[in-house]
Amino acid sequence: MTAMVPTAVGLAIAAVLFCTGLVGVLVRRNIIIILLSIEMMFNACGLAFVFAGSYWLQPDGQVMYFFILTVAAAEVSVGLSLVLQMYRQFGSLDVNTVNRMRG
Amino acid sequence: MTVVFYISAAVAIAAAILTITRANAVHSLLYFICSLLATAVMFFVLGAPFVAALVVIINAGAIMVLFVFVVMMLNIGPQTAEREKTWLRPRAWIGPVLITVLLIIELVYSLAYYQAGETIGEVVEPVDVGIALFGPYLLAVELVSMLLLAGLLGAHHLGRGVLKFGGGR
Numbered sequence: 156m157t158a159m160v161p162t163a164v165g166l167a168i169a170a171v172l173f174c175t176g177l178v179g180v181l182v183r184r185n186i187i188i189i190l191l192s193i194e195m196m197f198n199a200c201g202l203a204f205v206f207a208g209s210y211w212l213q214p215d216g217q218v219m220y221f222f223i224l225t226v227a228a229a230e231v232s233v234g235l236s237l238v239l240q241m242y243r244q245f246g247s248l249d250v251n252t253v254n255r256m257r258g
Numbered sequence: 259m260t261v262v263f264y265i266s267a268a269v270a271i272a273a274a275i276l277t278i279t280r281a282n283a284v285h286s287l288l289y290f291i292c293s294l295l296a297t298a299v300m301f302f303v304l305g306a307p308f309v310a311a312l313v314v315i316i317n318a319g320a321i322m323v324l325f326v327f328v329v330m331m332l333n334i335g336p337q338t339a340e341r342e343k344t345w346l347r348p349r350a351w352i353g354p355v356l357i358t359v360l361l362i363i364e365l366v367y368s369l370a371y372y373q374a375g376e377t378i379g380e381v382v383e384p385v386d387v388g389i390a391l392f393g394p395y396l397l398a399v400e401l402v403s404m405l406l407l408a409g410l411l412g413a414h415h416l417g418r419g420v421l422k423f424g425g426g427r
Contacts, residue, residue: 188286205301215390228409
């Protein structure tokens, strides 16, 4: 892999994907798209792991992607049920409607 | 094969940017699924077929179907049918379809080369990944299964009905 695609290029692709997700989290106010952007950041991290594993010719990068995938699945299931609760309580998917605390 | 890799990297980044710029959540979902499929092609070309299959089956298959379910559940009402009609205009699906056709062409091309053993990197076989998972990483696999159980219980508890927050005051 190092001969045909430099590792720096691969890591740069992962970094660009991660930054796209980060911009999505910071800019968008729709909570479903925020969750999608978090997924995108998970995926970019996994891409970097697989790149590193492919560089060292070890299976550990793919093992790390497996763990990232399970963490993402658990996060998405809880997050989406929170989205359902939010829609039932406030009738909106806009995160600006739920930023008031009642303390 | 390097060309295939760079094309799918460009597709992944372009679809990711389109994901965060679409106004409609369903369009974002479609483009994000395309981005994930492009990542899967990158993994396959890179010599990680196990992870490529994992991305297609679990990430693009299961997790994104969860998202689609939630988007569908939030749009129950009489105006759903006409909204469905507006979603199915060609302008909405032509972009993802073009991207996916490009990915299919790439995948067929790289499959043809995979027979000849010409991926970019050395192929790390799924056998090695499995041996690593159930050898030195066995404890982590058990912990991850506990995490999935916790996620299941949390989703069940939160999704049951309308919870009463702050009712004890």
